[in-house]
Amino acid sequence: MSIVRMKKISVIALSSDCEKLLDTLESLGAVQINSCEFDGVQHTNLSPAAVETQIDAAKKAAEIIKKFSKDRKNIEGGRSSPELADEILETFSKKQRITDEIGKIKLNVSAFRNYESLDVPMGLKKSERVKFKTGVFPASVTEEELREISPLSYTEIIKKTQSKTYVWIMYMGDITGKLLDLGFIEEKSDLTKTCKERISELNGKIRELENQASELDEKLKSLAKRSDELSVIPLLRKTERIEAENKIGRTEKTVIIDGYVPENIAETVRGELTGAYVELSEPDDDAPVTFKNGVFASPVEDITATYSMPSKNDIDPNSIMAFFYYLFFGMMFSDAGYGLLMVIVCGYLGFIKKAKNMKLMRMFFFCGISTTFWGVMYGSFFGNAVTSVTETFFGNAVALKPLWIDPTGEPLTLLIFSIALGFIQITVGLCIKFYMLIRQRKIAEAFFDTGTWILVLLGIAVYILGMFAKPLSSVGIAMAGVGVAGLILTQGRDKKNIIVRLFSGVISLYDITSYVSDILSYSRLMALGLSTGVIAQVINILGSLGGKSVVGVIMFALIFVVGHAMNFAINMLGAYVHTNRLQYVEFYSKFYEGGGKKFVPFGKYYKMSSENN
Amino acid sequence: MNYGLFIAMLGAAIAVGAAGVGSAKGVGMASEAAAGVITEEPEKFGKLLVLQLLPGTQGLYGLIIGVMVLLNIGILGGDAPSGIQEGLTYFAACLPMAIGGFFSAVSQGRVCVTGVHIVAKRPDESSKAIVSASLVELYALLAFIVSFLMVINIGA
Numbered sequence: 167m168s169i170v171r172m173k174k175i176s177v178i179a180l181s182s183d184c185e186k187l188l189d190t191l192e193s194l195g196a197v198q199i200n201s202c203e204f205d206g207v208q209h210t211n212l213s214p215a216a217v218e219t220q221i222d223a224a225k226k227a228a229e230i231i232k233k234f235s236k237d238r239k240n241i242e243g244g245r246s247s248p249e250l251a252d253e254i255l256e257t258f259s260k261k262q263r264i265t266d267e268i269g270k271i272k273l274n275v276s277a278f279r280n281y282e283s284l285d286v287p288m289g290l291k292k293s294e295r296v297k298f299k300t301g302v303f304p305a306s307v308t309e310e311e312l313r314e315i316s317p318l319s320y321t322e323i324i325k326k327t328q329s330k331t332y333v334w335i336m337y338m339g340d341i342t343g344k345l346l347d348l349g350f351i352e353e354k355s356d357l358t359k360t361c362k363e364r365i366s367e368l369n370g371k372i373r374e375l376e377n378q379a380s381e382l383d384e385k386l387k388s389l390a391k392r393s394d395e396l397s398v399i400p401l402l403r404k405t406e407r408i409e410a411e412n413k414i415g416r417t418e419k420t421v422i423i424d425g426y427v428p429e430n431i432a433e434t435v436r437g438e439l440t441g442a443y444v445e446l447s448e449p450d451d452d453a454p455v456t457f458k459n460g461v462f463a464s465p466v467e468d469i470t471a472t473y474s475m476p477s478k479n480d481i482d483p484n485s486i487m488a489f490f491y492y493l494f495f496g497m498m499f500s501d502a503g504y505g506l507l508m509v510i511v512c513g514y515l516g517f518i519k520k521a522k523n524m525k526l527m528r529m530f531f532f533c534g535i536s537t538t539f540w541g542v543m544y545g546s547f548f549g550n551a552v553t554s555v556t557e558t559f560f561g562n563a564v565a566l567k568p569l570w571i572d573p574t575g576e577p578l579t580l581l582i583f584s585i586a587l588g589f590i591q592i593t594v595g596l597c598i599k600f601y602m603l604i605r606q607r608k609i610a611e612a613f614f615d616t617g618t619w620i621l622v623l624l625g626i627a628v629y630i631l632g633m634f635a636k637p638l639s640s641v642g643i644a645m646a647g648v649g650v651a652g653l654i655l656t657q658g659r660d661k662k663n664i665i666v667r668l669f670s671g672v673i674s675l676y677d678i679t680s681y682v683s684d685i686l687s688y689s690r691l692m693a694l695g696l697s698t699g700v701i702a703q704v705i706n707i708l709g710s711l712g713g714k715s716v717v718g719v720i721m722f723a724l725i726f727v728v729g730h731a732m733n734f735a736i737n738m739l740g741a742y743v744h745t746n747r748l749q750y751v752e753f754y755s756k757f758y759e760g761g762g763k764k765f766v767p768f769g770k771y772y773k774m775s776s777e778n779n
Numbered sequence: 780m781n782y783g784l785f786i787a788m789l790g791a792a793i794a795v796g797a798a799g800v801g802s803a804k805g806v807g808m809a810s811e812a813a814a815g816v817i818t819e820e821p822e823k824f825g826k827l828l829v830l831q832l833l834p835g836t837q838g839l840y841g842l843i844i845g846v847m848v849l850l851n852i853g854i855l856g857g858d859a860p861s862g863i864q865e866g867l868t869y870f871a872a873c874l875p876m877a878i879g880g881f882f883s884a885v886s887q888g889r890v891c892v893t894g895v896h897i898v899a900k901r902p903d904e905s906s907k908a909i910v911s912a913s914l915v916e917l918y919a920l921l922a923f924i925v926s927f928l929m930v931i932n933i934g935a
């Protein structure tokens with residue numbers, strides 16, 4: 167409901183109490199520590215590099231043992247044992263070296279395989295006259311040619327394949343030229359054993375290495391049982407602590423901790439910090455902010471935070487934005503089946519299991535409710551699955567009647583409705599701007615810059631409503647007219663010259679184009695809503711092509727699951743992206759200043775760490 | 780031979796084809812860029828996937844228009860066009876989606892490539908990259924809406 171403002175806090179204590187003080191601050195998790203910048207104070211300069219190396223090691227080790235352990239222990243809240251991480255990494259790299267070695271030997275073996283039936287060693291020592299060569303000819307060389315390399319040669323064919331002939335040649339004299347002509351490639355080797363012996367020797371080695379590798383595998387498997395000791399949380403806590411200690415100002419006997427604390431709990435924090443002098447003061451303009459919202463609006467806080475944190479003029483936009491966010495997401499995703507899936511899965515993860523990304527899950531839970539609602543309004547449950555199934559397998563089609571409108575039947579009505587919603591959101595945005603300006607006592611800006619536009623837009627809306635109730639149209643024209651006149655008269659109020667002033671006023675009317683384009687942008691509500699439904703229908707049509715038979719049922723089930731899973735993923739992504747865009751580009755641009763800093767309290771990892779639970 | 784039917788199917792073909800080619804190009808460009816980042820930092824895959832997929836929607840819009848036409852001209856439902864004139868009308872209705880889809884998907888692909896660079900250097904700002912890409916998407920949506928309205932109302 168609100169933005170939480172901060173107080174500046176300064177804690178002065180004896181150096182001997184420093185550790186205890188940091189422990190308390192960490193467990194409170196309510197103070198952001200800033201670097202203390204007094205004259206004459208010293209800072210320690212501890213490096214978190216060693217701990218960061220351990221974090222890297224723990225992450226890599228966790229990745230490795232994933233392959234060796236089926237049961238995933240929850241490592242989030244576990245302990246962290248750097249020795250275990252190192253041991254896993256070392257064992258794994260040992261194993262990898264062995265695997266590499268095995269690969270090399272196997273390559274070697276395959277080279278010898280071709281000469282396996284040669285029963286003299288390849289590196290047979292040549293005598294004074296008789297020489298030997300082992301090697302390969304292309305298969306195109308005939309046996310005749312091989313026999314007649316030279317009158318003083320003997321060629322033994324060891325192996326013939328489709329493309330190559332492996333041979334052993336015993337010869338006298340010089341046959342190099344002739345061999346070159348025939349395309350001979352020599353296999354040089356000083357092997358003193360026969361190839362067969364060598365192969366069995368190498369195979370023995372491979373077996374030995376494989377044994378070693380499987381021993382290492384066993385070891386990794388047993389190490390993997392301790393996966394809960396690879397948590398990075400305690401390590402992250404250490405780095406956070408080191409960073410905090412570096413920010414503390416130190417004199418010879420005292421320490422000074424400077425920071426921010428939320429206004430509403432400032433006094434409680436002061437009470438907790440016994441044995442130290444605590445001073446609370448008004449914050450400067452740099453003070454960070456944080457949001458405080460109920461269950462409904464807090465899930466979208468992160469969406470706002472990624473856009474920007476609020477400046478000191480801003481109000482907390484989350485509760486209003488949350489309403490539009492869920493509404494628009496539902497309209498774009500708009501399928502009761504998909505919506506129910508989201509409600510069940512995200513509801514379980516967000517409210518019962520309280521997963522790590524709880525906020526996001528809760529957001530999708532609310533989006534799911536809205537999606538289901540719009541699915542019912544549009545009569546879409548996995549597209550037209552009900553009609554498809556009843557028509558294909560039971561003979562008579564039962565259609566799910568839309569509660570309000572069939573998007574493919576009456577797209578125009580839906581388009582107008584979408585644009586009307588856009589109109590409402592933009593007007594709400596302008597009203598918030600109006601309120602913000604009044605609150606800052608900028609009365610002129612509020613009425614002349616924002617109020618006039620609200621009048622113009624409302625006037626146009628009333629005029630359009632006048633199509634249904636005649637007298638309204640003249641009221642609308644009057645409202646818009648007053649607004650336009652106001653704009654012309656006031657928009658050049660910083661100009662001296664009366665002509666220039668009026669001229670700037672008229673020019674400012676050109677801004678209407680930006681309002682029109684913003685409002686038209688909401689047509690995506692209809693377009694994306696349609697696209698979910700129509701693609702779902704296409705999937706159902708494809709599925710029911712098999713007709714009423716056993717094969718048909720299997721085919722339908724298969725296409726149904728795969729197709730809807732794809733449609734779900736793509737359209738959910740689309741709905742998410744475009745809902746964000748509407749909030750950021752169309753809504754927030756109307757009033758939200760942003761540029762604030764996010765409050766990051768010291769003690770983020772304290773609660774996650776099991777050592778304290 | 781019914782030339783009207785032929786021309787209407789030609790329209791459906793280019794709506795699906797051109798928008799699909801555009802999306803394929805866009806997704807391809809973004810994915811190539813993302814692959815470079817993933818080799819260095821595989822944990823960014825989730826963030827990058829969104830950017831890779833964004834230019835893919837045009838192909839889907841094209842598919843919808845194509846199917847809507849087929850549902851109207853006697854292939855998946857409805858009656859075959861009565862003549863060349865009606866066939867040409869369907870063809871015209873497919874053009875916004877074909878042209879708008881193709882070019883917007885390619886431009887969106889380019890924005891996504893730069894978005895991938897943003898994610899590589901400043902992963903916290905990825906949502907801004909996504910919003911930038913969605914700015915281009917609007918024009919595909921407008922083309923889709925116009926094509927859709929035209930196809931729906933030809934029979935009426």
